[in-house]
Amino acid sequence: MNPEIGHYALVLALAVALLQTVLPIWGARTNDDALMRVGPSLALAFCGFVALSFAVLVTAYVQSDFSVLNVVENSHSMKPLLFKITGTWGNHEGSMLLWALVLAIFGGTVALFGGNLPARLKANVLGVQGSIGVAFTAFLLLTSNPFTRVIPAPAEGHDLNPVLQDIGLAIHPPLLYLGYVGFSVTFSFAVAALIDGRIDAAWARWVRPWALGAWGFLTLGIAMGSYWAYYELGWGGWWFWDPVENASLMPWLAGTALIHSAVVMEKRDALKVWTVLLAVLAFSLSLLGTFLVRSGVLTSVHAFATDPTRGVFILAILIFFIGGSLTLFAARAGSLRQGGIFAPISREGALVLNNLLLTAAAAAVFVGTLYPLALEAVTGEKITVGPPYFNLTVGALMLPVTFAMPFGPLLAWKRGDLAGAAQRLMLAFFLGLVAAGVAAYAQGGGPALTPIGIGLAAFVVLGAVVDVAERAGIGRVPAATAFARFRGLPRAAHGAALAHAGVGICLLGIVAETSWNSETIIGAKVGDRFPVGGYELTLARLEPRTGPNYRELVGVFDISRGGASVGSIESSKRLFTARNMPTTEAGIRTFGFSQLYVSLGDELPGGGLAIRAYWKPLVTLIWIGAIIMALGGVFSLSDRRLRVGAPKPARKAVPAAKPVAAE
Amino acid sequence: MLLWLAISLMTGAAIMAVLWPLRPRAGDGVSDGQADLAVYRDQLAEIDRDRAAGLIGAPESEAARTEVARRMLRVAEADAANRMATSSDRRRRLAAAVALVGVPLFAGGLYFALGSPEQGGQPLAARLDARPEQADVAILVRRVEDHLNANPDDGRGYEVIAPIYMRIGRFEDAARAWENAIRLNGSDARGQNGLGEALLAQSGGVVTAEAKAAFQAAQADDPKDPKARYFLGLAAEQDGRPQEAASIWSGLAADTPADAPWRPMLDVALARVGAPVAPTPGPSAADVAAAQQMSAEDRSAMVRGMVDRLSQRLAENGDDLDGWLRLMRAWNVLGEGSKARDAAAKARVQFAADTQALGRIDALARELGLGS
Known part of the structure; x- marks a missing residue:
């Protein structure tokens, strides 16, 4: 398919998003039925255009269309099909397009299934969603265009960063984005409520499932990212308190608080203002995460972008949405009616405690992540806030949460x-x-x-x-x-x-x-035997192999326990030829819930290989x-x-249970 | 054209997304109050279900019912004051006008600023399947590469592709290809010279030890080979032995016909080390003899004069690719980077229609570090 079709579709998506921002909110202000009705159809059109644009880019990757710069820089014709597809979002431009796609799908979902929402609320929600759409499609088109062409086209691409050539790339970013962007819906509901100055009963019913869904995806996304880092980076660590990880942890903590406070709101009609604030915060922290990762502020595997104009653009988006929503909150929160009183010792009270501690934990992570950046920006001094800080602060806050x-x-x-x-x-x-x-x-x-x-x-x-x-x-x-x-x-x-x-x-x-956990670091030659956490490993053989776009050295280890063989483990070092970059593929074998983890290091001068082997009890x-x-x-x-139902016919009690008097 | 059809259809769809819902219709929106009441009714039903399942006791269920009923009453009061939504023709027309005019103008304008509508898609498979005369250089190179990956022992293939690599500036690949050609076809002057030049280009004009070894091997194969002798002379000069360079180059000059294309370059080199330069078409014997007497400044002025003459000749009649290349080299040797660049630019204009010539100009420009 012609890449230009995707390019034009993205431009149209921006045009549609602009209308979606203006028309429905205008309709809601003037109580104009026809204008409010435009919201859903524009949200669906936005969804359609972004999806088309994304499909065109994926096609360009699959067909190795090297007249598209983005494909040249991140693909290779010999790459397996799966990695050609996932490579679409394994780079800055493509991943932002995926972000926009998820946003568009969620907006489309609200439009499709929002039939029972009060018309004004729906119009405002879609309007706010539209404004987020404007920000991100404009960002794509003006600073990170995935459809830039290169003529004459090269005959081969530069290949994808080998660390990313993994099934993890197919799962981790989409899940994470479903989580991040899912909070955009709760954000839109919160801002819509603030614009209108009222919170309907339907509000809580809608916010809770979206918050739950986003939270669930974010949970899986973070867990998947952690497992990916665990097996791909070859250090055997599963959480590094890396700013990029923290960037996803902050919205998760805020989102966890949100799903709990939304329960109070739904059940007891209380904590409304607080829930609105959490909804605003959860998405703000998601945006902040995007900013940290995408602007190149942090240098890590995730920071593909080092272009300062992008950073400034995202910063502007951040200031507009976070600053704007918080200002709106400050102006309007007072007019939201509070309701429902409760004693400190009550379900509500417990949930408030949970909320306070979780928000405090989010704040602790926030400070630990941003303080070094701010300090460096202001004084030029470089400091590192490491695991001890996070373990102490977050640990100290999570201990009472889990106990309560x-x-x-x-x-x-x-x-x-x-x-x-x-x-x-x-x-x-x-x-x-x-x-x-x-x-x-x-x-x-x-x-x-x-x-x-x-x-x-x-x-x-x-x-x-x-x-x-x-x-x-x-x-x-x-x-x-x-x-x-x-x-x-x-x-x-x-x-x-x-x-x-x-x-x-x-x-x-x-x-x-x-x-x-126990760790063995050793230089071993073929035939050497060494103990790891109750098991004995023997380096049986080393063999070179050739993959589609890499060569690898595979170490095969026999595992024995108490003299009896219990299987073998393969660990390898790969060299990706196009970028001349090595990766480690850790060998992992699971026993019950525990794992034996082996990764190959460098070759040693006296022959043999450096080998790190870990025994990780109950790690899974x-x-x-x-x-x-x-x-x-x-x-x-x-x-x-949780489903927003149209007025249903009165339903009989679930027949499975006979009425039983409580004690 | 298909792209324009697709663009029109998409634009139409975007406009319709605004116009369709704007058509007059009785208000079917859900008012705030109705939606709230629906939620409360569901909550009442849930209380009944929990009560029936024995999850909550009678008093709790009564309390919950009362609370929900209280909320329902509150909504009913508020809803009475709440007018049903209306719509106005004026706003509708304005919105329709914005969609009809604004969308095509905005999207079209932005797209023309950003897009490349004249470029079609170029899937790799289609490019590889194209007939040879339609294929682009990148694909031709790739074909040979694919062939060599499949037949890594085809020495002839490496000989074919190495000069192309040189031309498109992939010096590392060129060196590797020459190495393979030498490994498979045996060492000969052409291969060793190619390797030496590729290494030279990689190092930005410095004759490294490897490059020197290659030129020496070329000379061993053919003691008279002019290229090898020239570069060995250059190696001597760069190593700080101008005497030796002068003797190598003088020997070469004696064997070089007056109309050889590298003759002027050789003359410039000779003049640089202060050795006698052979007569015509460059400097006459007298000039050269004079050159030996001259101070360094005067000598450079003389060389400059020669180069100026070449430049003048090319300005009158530019259809001489070798002349242009010589001029670029000469200016570069004299340290006149901007003039060398200027010569390259003029040569590119002269040979704008000849891709092969352009390739050579670009390759030389890169070799000399002029930027392309």
Whole structure:
């Protein structure tokens, strides 16, 4: 397909986005029905044009059309098809186009499924979405045009950065963007509410699923990014407190606070202003993340862009949206009606506590990430804020959050009974203590934080179980009834319990991996044998292989335990010929939830290779926990009360359960 | 043309996205109050469901119902004051006009500023399938490369592609190709000279040890080879042995016919090291004899005069590619970078229609570091 079609489609998308910004909001101000109706059709047109533009760029990549500069710089005709496709967003221009595409799809979704939204709210929401569309399509066209041509066309491309030639690129950025940009919808709702000066009941119903969806995608995106870095970078680390990682963690923390405060708003009609502020903050932090990564402020694998005009452009976008929305918030927040009072010890109170601690954690990450940049910009002094800072601050804030987590769901709305909740958690608490004791014994000395962490993780997981069991009445009612009640529980309750259990599981993985991992760094020749965490590795052979666009040296290791062979592991170093760049492909083998991790280093002068081998106990729980969290989000999303329904015919009670009197 | 058709259709679709919803229609929007009431009704239904499933007790369910009912009442009051949306013909016409005129003007204008509508798509497969006479240079090179990847022992192939690499400025590839040609076809003067020149171009005109070894190998193959002798002389000069350079070049000059294309270059080189220059068409024997007596300044003035004459001749009759190349080299040797660049520019104009000539000019410009 002719790349120029994609180029023109992108230009039209900008034109359409401009109209989408102006017409519906104008309609909402003048209460003009016809103008407000223009919003959805323009949002769909925007979606169509951006999608067409994206499709054209993908086609150019697949067909290796080297008359497109972006393809020349980031593709290679010998690359496997999958990496040709993913290479589309493995670079600055393409990834911004993906960003715009996700934005357009979400706008289109609001337009399609927003039939029951109040007309004014819908018009304002689409208008705000349109303005974000304007900013990003203009950014693409004016500073990062993916359709720039190069004539005469070269016969071969420069290939994609080899680190990115991985299945991870197919998954990580799209998930992350679904998360980042998902918060644009909650942002649009928040700003729309501020523009109109009122929050409808439909508002909370819409904001919660979008926040949940965005949060779920962001959770998966961050987890996937962490796993990718873990196996691709060859250091065996899964979180580096790298500014780019922090950039995704900040909106996640704000988003986590948002989904909790949205519950209060939906159920109790309270915390409205706070929820609006969180919705604004979550997207602002997403934009900030985009700025940090895209402007080239940070130098890392992610910063493809080093062009200062881009940085200035994104900074302008940032100032406009964050500054504008916060100003609007300051001006209008007072006019939003507050509602719903509650005692400090109550479900609402617990959620407020959660919100305060999570926002504080986000603030801590914010300071740690931006302070060095600001300092360098002002004084020129370079400092590094490293893991100790983040571990201390974020850790200190997350500890009470996780400890309080099991209590929240057991407290009643409005007025809770803390003693009662504590009583019901006694068993979980006791088992947590047992787990901590076992951990301390197994460890036999060492940092006291480890058993505490293990105990806390167990407490959180068991607390989630207790929550569901209590609701179903297990132990108090006959088993059949309890099971029926268990099934009849709102999916949101299941979702919350699952997500909370996921946090516990993740915590367990983090504590176990950081406390008990063992590392062997050794220079080995073929036939050498060395121990790693209870296993013995033997470098069986080294063999060169040739891939489609790389050559590699593969080390094959035999694994044995107590003399018995338990399989083998392959680890390799690749050299990508087009860019003459090496990558490491760590060899990973999973035993239960733990992993054996081997990566090849440089060749040593006396023959042989430097080899790093790690034993990482329970490390997979970190990502499994994150997936369970996201799964909890899915459950919660699928809860019927979250769908905005047209006035439905009164529905009969779920027949699965007979009415049972509560105790 | 297909592109224009697509552009018109897309523009039409964008305009319709505005016009279609603007057509007069009875207000079917959901008013704020209605939407709120729908939500509250759903909440009441949920309370009933939870009550029925035994998830909440009777008192809690009553309390929740009361609260929702309170909210519903509040909305009903507010909604009574809320007018239904209307629409005005004036605003509608304005919006339609903006769509009809603004969209094509804005999109068309921006696209013409940014896009390249005259360029079609160039999928690689189609370019590779094109008939040889239609293929572009990049593709021709690639074809040979693909052939060589498949038949890495085809020495002839490397000999074909090496000069092309030189011409398009891929000196590293050229050196590698010559190395392969020498490995497969055996060492000969042509191959070794090619390798030496490629290395020379890579190092920006410095005869490195490797390059010198290549020229020596060329000379071993053919002691009379002028190229090898010239560059070995240059190596001696760069190593700070002008005497030796002068003797090598004088020997070469004696074997060089007066009309050889490299003759003027050789003369310039000879003059530079203060050696006698052979007669015509360059400086006469007398000139050269005089040159030896001259001070460095005068000598350079004499050389300059020769170069000026060449430049003048080319200005009158420019159809002499070798002349232009010689002129570029000469100015460069004299340290007149801007004049060399100027000569390159004039030569490009002269041979604008001849891609091969342009390639040679560009290659030389790159070799001399003039920027292309």
